[in-house]
Amino acid sequence: VSDIIHYKFRQHIEQIIPLTDEEYNFAVAHFSSKTFLKRQYIIQEGNYVDNDYYIVSGLAKSSYTDEQGREYILQFAMNDNWITDPQAFYNRTRATLNVYCIEKCETLSISLENKKKLCASLNKMELFFSKRITEGCIAMQRRILCLISNNAQDRYQDLLANCPGLIQRVPKTMIASYLGVSRETLSRLILS
Amino acid sequence: VSDIIHYKFRQHIEQIIPLTDEEYNFAVAHFSSKTFLKRQYIIQEGNYVDNDYYIVSGLAKSSYTDEQGREYILQFAMNDNWITDPQAFYNRTRATLNVYCIEKCETLSISLENKKKLCASLNKMELFFSKRITEGCIAMQRRILCLISNNAQDRYQDLLANCPGLIQRVPKTMIASYLGVSRETLSRLILS
Numbered sequence: 001v002s003d004i005i006h007y008k009f010r011q012h013i014e015q016i017i018p019l020t021d022e023e024y025n026f027a028v029a030h031f032s033s034k035t036f037l038k039r040q041y042i043i044q045e046g047n048y049v050d051n052d053y054y055i056v057s058g059l060a061k062s063s064y065t066d067e068q069g070r071e072y073i074l075q076f077a078m079n080d081n082w083i084t085d086p087q088a089f090y091n092r093t094r095a096t097l098n099v100y101c102i103e104k105c106e107t108l109s110i111s112l113e114n115k116k117k118l119c120a121s122l123n124k125m126e127l128f129f130s131k132r133i134t135e136g137c138i139a140m141q142r143r144i145l146c147l148i149s150n151n152a153q154d155r156y157q158d159l160l161a162n163c164p165g166l167i168q169r170v171p172k173t174m175i176a177s178y179l180g181v182s183r184e185t186l187s188r189l190i191l192s
Numbered sequence: 193v194s195d196i197i198h199y200k201f202r203q204h205i206e207q208i209i210p211l212t213d214e215e216y217n218f219a220v221a222h223f224s225s226k227t228f229l230k231r232q233y234i235i236q237e238g239n240y241v242d243n244d245y246y247i248v249s250g251l252a253k254s255s256y257t258d259e260q261g262r263e264y265i266l267q268f269a270m271n272d273n274w275i276t277d278p279q280a281f282y283n284r285t286r287a288t289l290n291v292y293c294i295e296k297c298e299t300l301s302i303s304l305e306n307k308k309k310l311c312a313s314l315n316k317m318e319l320f321f322s323k324r325i326t327e328g329c330i331a332m333q334r335r336i337l338c339l340i341s342n343n344a345q346d347r348y349q350d351l352l353a354n355c356p357g358l359i360q361r362v363p364k365t366m367i368a369s370y371l372g373v374s375r376e377t378l379s380r381l382i383l384s
Contacts, residue, residue: 064337072341074333087330126318133325138279140332141266145256147339148372149264180340 001033001108005056009108012054012080016131017124027125030114036060036105042083043099049088051109055081058105059169062097063177073178076102076163076170082132102170152181156189193225193300197248201300204246204272208323209316219317222306228252228297234275235291241280243301247273250297251361254289255369265370268294268355268362274324294362344373348381 009031010024019027031054036042042060043049053060055077062083063073074097077083085097089112110118119126139162146155156179160167167175167190176186201223202216211219223246228234234252235241245252247269254275255265266289269275277289281304302310311318331354338347348371352359359367359382368378 064341066341070341072337074337074340086326086333090326090330120315123312126322130318130322130325133322133329134278134282137325137329137332138282140329140336141278143336144332144339145264145266147336148266148370149256149258149262150372178340180342 001028001031005033005106005108008056008080009054013125013128016128019124023122023124027118027122028108030118031108031110034107034109036101036107038101038104040101041098042101042105042107043085043088043095043097045095045098047095048092049085049095051111052082052084052089052115053077053099053107053109055079055083056106056108058101059103059166060099060101060105061170061174061178062099064097071177072180073174076159076166076174076178078163078166102174147180152179152185152189153192155179156186193220193223197225197298197300200248200272201246205317205320208320211316215314215316219310219314220300222310223300223302226299226301228293228299230293230296232293233290234293234297234299235277235280235287235289237287237290239287240284241277241287243303244274244276244281244307245269245291245297245299245301247271247275248298248300250293251295251358252291252293252297253362253366254291256289263369264372265366268351268358268366268370270355270358294366339372344371344377344381345384347371348378 006028009028013019042053045065057079059076059078060083061073062075062085063071065071075083083099085095085099087093088095115129119129142158143155146158159178172183172186176183179186198220201220205211234245237257249271251268251270252275253265254267254277255263257263267275275291277287277291279285280287311321334350335347338350351370364375364378368375371378
């Protein structure tokens with residue numbers, strides 16, 4: 001693990017909870033560093049999901065493909081985001097999602113076993129993960145509200161705020177798929 | 193707190209993690225018992241949110257009302273569900289949601305302070321809350337997928353599975369609002 005990865009990851013944790021050097025070294029020892037190339041899959045539908053991934057750099061997406069082959073994008077993950085198939089990861093079942101690298105991704109990954117060990121031995125990391133999942137839930141609830149109220153404009157603004165620069169890095173069809181709108185509706189959102 | 197409430201609540205916790213009598217008594221001492229009448233608000237938009245509520249019996253909904261006065265239902269909570277405005281509860285900000293009793297509700301409520309104390313002193317309850325929020329996230333992710341893929345049928349089936357009997361207990365307009373569909377679409381879903 002390079003210095004820049006350590007620097008970014010420690011900053012990411014310490015935005016929520018400060019750690020001593022000893023605590024940080026103990027925590028990071030539970031993670032593995034993995035690099036995925038552009039167009040590689042981090043998780044493939046049908047496989048078991050061994051890890052939760054922190055994206056150090058690059059850009060990935062998680063998506064579901066229906067029986068007609070249509071793809072629905074659940075999440076984009078770039079610097080400082082985490083991505084996995086949570087259902088498969090936490091329940092040790094097979095993935096129903098794909099996680100795909102739109103750009104080359106440097107990641108730090110943690111297995112469920114290591115996550116449990118880490119949380120059991122360092123309460124600060126338990127608090128970190130708990131805070132993070134709570135924030136994730138709140139963001140998802142907001143997205144659900146925007147979806148049931150059919151407010152595509154807010155969904156688009158939230159995406160811009162959460163993933164600055166994303167719009168320049170991915171095809172418009174992906175943005176439309178994430179928002180659950182047509183290409184035509186997306187064009188109107190971009191112009192307005 | 194009556195025996196039946198203790199029985200239900202302990203069963204609810206022990207579905208995830210078994211507790212000794214001593215641990216259960218310690219945990220439940222962090223909760224308060226409150227009854228809300230039909231048509232009362234558990235949480236009102238604009239107020240601070242002091243508690244997370246476990247619904248022992250009855251039926252409540254959380255919803256957002258937009259500037260045009262249209263209501264969007266985020267959640268129904270009946271036996272064994274938890275309900276609050278998570279954003280306001282965890283961030284100690286003012287509620288943007290209403291939580292309203294469709295039927296008289298018996299609840300056990302816990303403040304954020306007590307929740308933190310409880311989790312810090314009894315790791316099993318930390319695990320309980322963490323497991324519950326993870327399951328909540330997974331369910332929300334599924335709902336988001338059903339929404340962006342415009343799959344109202346699956347959304348309807350998920351609601352029936354999560355809240356058995358709900359359809360007989362609330363007006364159809366509320367079900368339609370939860371699903372984000374028109375009354376006409378809902379009628380087609382019910383018939384199909």
